[in-house]
Amino acid sequence: MANGRVAAVSLPADRPVAHGFLSRALLWARANLFSSWLNSVLTLVLAYFLAKGLISFVSWAFIDAIWSLPTQDTRPCRDARAESACWALIGERNRFILFGTYPFEEQWRAALAVGVFLALYGLSTVRAFWNFRLVVIWTVGLAAIGVLMWGGVFGLAYVEQEKWGGLPLTLILATFGIAFAFPLSILVALGRRSAMPAVRMICVTYVELIRGVPLISVLFMASVMFPLFLPEGITIDKLLRAQVAIILFAAAYLAEVVRGGLQAIPKGQYEAADALGLGYWRKTGLIILPQALRICIPPLVNTFIGLFKDTSLVTIIGLYDLLGAAKASIVEPRWVGFGVEAYMFISLIYFIFCFAMSKYSQGLEVEFSRHTKR
């Protein structure tokens, strides 16, 4: 590999200027990577470590990796622990990581539920559906997911919520988290700017209180302390409590993001809407929010992504979401010690979702900014 590095540097510097990609790349490299001898040394040293790291990763993860095991015995993987990834773990345990303790023969239902989620996300990006149709689509979709996951109707066996796990659980927590936290945050942000002091105070207190504590403690409170306050005999299941905790937590952060957007709207927009007699809710819904939310797409999506990953904290209160299931998949003595593979597998899944969100928001931003330059 050292060859490539040397070759790049030792090309004659005074070659005639060609306009091909390669020559432009070389010009760029000379200007940015080899502009002085100190810069050149740093480039070479860094390139060396990067290449070394990359090579050992590629050979660990792909070239020398063990993709399957001939028998139940995991010793081949253990013997080659240092130089080979053991993807046989994923091959054997992927169903458990993806669906947790959901009954094995029924896991097609959980898989289908994930499929419905993906379809819902996909349809939501189609602008032609951005009206009442989206509400219908989501209502139908979520109902279908409920039926698939719970069962008990249409000849599907009933599966109690304690058995749900893996990716469907993560998607449920994240989707409902965003779907409820976002509207709530808009109300809170509007409330902070309300003319009524009591409303303002409630909203400020809520935001400051929630922002002042870690999500983990909110989850603990929801799972341990909250039931203590409920009257005897009434229980709210753990998943719902965690879901509410996530919603309340995310809404506080989102509210601050939305408030930032609201503050960027000039006074003249409010006045023009007032002068037309639109009234508070129409002014807010038709004039102010559409502009404010567009401005804060990047920080909003940032918070959504944070929320998506924060759902993994529910492992701490004993829910088997994607992370929890990954952790549980290597509890079995045969697989103890193969955490890296399990975590890399779920990291890839988290990454795909977060990256998709990020890309979509970038597209949205470009689209919105096309006409509305001020």
Added chain:
Amino acid sequence: MPASLAPAHNTGNPIAVEMRGLNKWYGEFHVLRDINLTVRKGERLVICGPSGSGKSTMIRCINRLEEHQTGTLMVDGIELTNDVRNIDAIRREVGMVFQQFNLFPHLTVLENLTLAPIWVRKVPKKEAEEAAMYYLERVKIPEQAAKYPGQLSGGQQQRVAIARSLCMKPKIMLFDEPTSALDPEMIKEVLDVMVELAREGMTMLCVTHEMGFAREVADAIIFMDRGEIVESAPPSTFFANPRTDRLKLFLSQILRGH
């Protein structure tokens, strides 16, 4: 006098705006002092005065963008109080054009025009769009209907803003320095639209320093200084025979620039 309008024989017309002993304070600061003003239907009133004299504040009281503290203010026969229904009723009948246009940048020109008729007046969408196109013709930019405000020049934006107000079929139009933010070459296109509006008998209250416009269309010009109405006269006497030193000084300053 340039192609002037028929002189105002409006004295018998019903009253459009009436202020009686209007006062307003910003904290300690007395912005409007004992304002008495009557504007009849079909009358064109031009308001001028030095910066900070309270011109904007006064006309913004008429549609409750500002709240007055004492005195009475009747608009189109309705008294402005804290009653939200009265405020909404008055805002439906009073159009306003701002110095900074204040178009809605996330909506197309057509959507800017049809929004309020559809949502406030409950006009069917198609009808609202037809009306919008009619008013866009009137302000001579029908070809811009599908564009966004950010894609238009200042003069075009201000004409859209006027059309947006007209789409609500207001009985009274308020203008707060509609040409002050415009480049000189765009001022005329906006003033032309306003002159035409005046010809059609719209009741207009217009804060402006465009004295040519005032001469041409105003039935009366009022001069404000430090929160008071100092003088009020038809254009002929206003310019020829200013009674107070304050107005003389103001006119000498403003006319020198033209």
